[in-house]
Amino acid sequence: MGWDFETDPEYQEILDWVDEFVREEVEPLDYVFPHKQFDPMTPEMRRIIDPLKDEVRRRGMWATHLGPELGGQGFGQLKLALLNEILGRTLWASVVFGCQAPDTGNAEIIAHYGTDEQKAKYLRPLLDGEIFSTYSMTEPQAGADPTLFKCRAHKDGDEWVINGWKYYSSNAKTSTFLIVMAVTDPEVSAYQGMSMFLVPTDTPGVNIVRNVGLFGEPINEGYHALIHYDEVRVPADAVLGGEGQAFAIAQTRLGGGRIHHAMRTIGWAQQALDMMCERALSRDVAGSKLAEKQFVQGFIADSYAQLIQFRLFVLYTAWEIDKYNDYKKVRKDIATAKVVMPTVLHDIAWRAMQVHGALGVSNEMPFLSMVAGAGVMGLADGPTEVHKVTIARQVLRDYEATDGMWPTEWIPGKIEAAQQKFAHVLDLEVGNL
Numbered sequence: 001m002g003w004d005f006e007t008d009p010e011y012q013e014i015l016d017w018v019d020e021f022v023r024e025e026v027e028p029l030d031y032v033f034p035h036k037q038f039d040p041m042t043p044e045m046r047r048i049i050d051p052l053k054d055e056v057r058r059r060g061m062w063a064t065h066l067g068p069e070l071g072g073q074g075f076g077q078l079k080l081a082l083l084n085e086i087l088g089r090t091l092w093a094s095v096v097f098g099c100q101a102p103d104t105g106n107a108e109i110i111a112h113y114g115t116d117e118q119k120a121k122y123l124r125p126l127l128d129g130e131i132f133s134t135y136s137m138t139e140p141q142a143g144a145d146p147t148l149f150k151c152r153a154h155k156d157g158d159e160w161v162i163n164g165w166k167y168y169s170s171n172a173k174t175s176t177f178l179i180v181m182a183v184t185d186p187e188v189s190a191y192q193g194m195s196m197f198l199v200p201t202d203t204p205g206v207n208i209v210r211n212v213g214l215f216g217e218p219i220n221e222g223y224h225a226l227i228h229y230d231e232v233r234v235p236a237d238a239v240l241g242g243e244g245q246a247f248a249i250a251q252t253r254l255g256g257g258r259i260h261h262a263m264r265t266i267g268w269a270q271q272a273l274d275m276m277c278e279r280a281l282s283r284d285v286a287g288s289k290l291a292e293k294q295f296v297q298g299f300i301a302d303s304y305a306q307l308i309q310f311r312l313f314v315l316y317t318a319w320e321i322d323k324y325n326d327y328k329k330v331r332k333d334i335a336t337a338k339v340v341m342p343t344v345l346h347d348i349a350w351r352a353m354q355v356h357g358a359l360g361v362s363n364e365m366p367f368l369s370m371v372a373g374a375g376v377m378g379l380a381d382g383p384t385e386v387h388k389v390t391i392a393r394q395v396l397r398d399y400e401a402t403d404g405m406w407p408t409e410w411i412p413g414k415i416e417a418a419q420q421k422f423a424h425v426l427d428l429e430v431g432n433l
Ligand SMILES: Cc1cc2nc3c(=O)[nH]c(=O)nc-3n(C[C@H](O)[C@H](O)[C@H](O)COP(=O)(O)OP(=O)(O)OC[C@H]3O[C@@H](n4cnc5c(N)ncnc54)[C@H](O)[C@@H]3O)c2cc1C
Pocket: 102, 134, 135, 136, 137, 138, 139, 140, 141, 142, 143, 144, 145, 167, 168, 169, 170, 224, 376, 379, 380, 381, 382, 383, 384, 385, 386, 389
């Protein structure tokens, strides 16, 4: 029997330390340096944050998703899931633990596809937490359907020249390099005709035109860049993983990114449920505590049920990734976790907000950012609808059409088959009468 829902005691001890460390030491960063986790560190920030990172390293918990050859522990995805659900409660925690999006996914593909020179130049400082990186794939006119991408790179002597537009390139304003997906051969199918380039952000011609923000952030001060690549020249060896490999690389990149978001979302949704329960037990209305009202009990029960199903499914999917060591084999379940995630977060945050009354919709509680976060989760790394199509296609692979007029489970057909199967006995019974 291989099923086991227990965390091994040694790792549980580490998780208990992480839980306390995040609550006591990391969560306060969200209030002194709000939304600054991808900004270059000021000396003041360094004085506070560097010792926290050192402590994480000392405990062996820095970048644990990576193998030992890259400075991590090689813990794999299941242990990362148990860690990430704790880190997901705060904005700063994944940066302090060296496993923040989008850098984890970017590091993964450089580790997998990069040359030794590319690894030395980009991967090492990324893993050391000294720089940030950007994944620049979506374009203003196309996101969900990459076959419509237009950003083009052509060869000129020993160089590639990149021209085009990219949209929602997260953290470009503070990142040191960009991974840019561009059409290199328009004559073949998009699946073979695009390549990935490693481009230092300060290369002439990389023009950040706007820094798009999310709901509530000031215009043009967000972290999701609209970039115009205008005659951007990079050397021939800036190609990542070989010409025409962009699609294959993107699948590796996005598989990991999607499940990591799901892991962190467990923690965020749990935080909403915790707040809902605390408020329900604390607030009196119409002669009793909110916790005694059946509507509120329904909110709590539905939220718990959604969260526990989601959590177990994400842990199972992480376990599958470790087992197969191949995102493609787990594509259906990664897509399923991705599809379920926004609804779970939205529903629980929405109910928690409602239980808090007017305070809940104020900017003094985090519920509306959670609800907006659910919207983001339904789009970042691909929209829900596209993932549903993937799930359905994969599910349908295990089925075949019937030849005849009636479905296999048609009851009259089943009765006839059963009567035929036992005809010899049934005939005897009849004969005895
Ligand atoms: C916070 C955030 C961060 C992001 N960071 C990055 C980043 O770092 N790098 C990057 O390259 N991109 C990034 N993105 C972009 C993200 O990957 C795209 O938004 C996503 O792929 C969808 O593309 P789109 O926005 O152009 O929507 P569109 O492609 O225009 O799709 C719009 C809607 O159409 C529907 N739809 C689309 N295709 C189908 C279909 N086949 N069947 C049915 N319905 C469909 C869906 O409802 C979809 O939401 C980020 C997005 C967000 C919100």
